[in-house]
Amino acid sequence: MELTLDNIDKRILELLQKDGRLTTAQISEQISLSASPCARRIKRLEKDNIIVGYQAKISRQAVNLNMSVFVHVNLNNHQEKELAAFEREITDIDQVINGHVVSGQYDYLLEVVCRDLIAYEKFMRLLRAIPMVKDINSNFAIRTFKEQSALPIQTN
Secondary structure: OOOOOOHHHHHHHHHHHHOOOOOHHHHHHHHOOOHHHHHHHHHHHHHOOOOOOOOOOOOOOOOOOOEEEEEEEEEOOOOHHHHHHHHHHHHOOOOEEEEEEOOOOOOEEEEEEEOOHHHHHHHHHHHHOOOOEEEEEEEEOOOOOOOOOOOOOOOO
């Protein structure tokens, strides 16, 4: 069931994506809506799982995670049980910050962050130890020119 968002809902989402620490009063002022209806809208967006959480964005360099690697993985077996087992294994590896099932030449695309090549080699040993992994291809990010966690919320 797709939920319908009006322009006020979309504006609230845009503001919260830019700064999740905005108060209801600050949001209501920016969208020209009084605080009580604004608070009700935010609560509804949370209840309807449109807003699924709030988090701080942390500088990767500040926490010494200077390498980003995009890892393509092929599996030996595509039985549901094997796919679920692989995904469970990957979910437990902290260095994998995003994982996607993809179409095309590979089965999965993983985004991995690590401190350096030594840490990446340790990650690769973990990945290669997963029994159903057939093939791995790594692409190292040289430079990030755009990084955005906010979704493009379209307003009319």
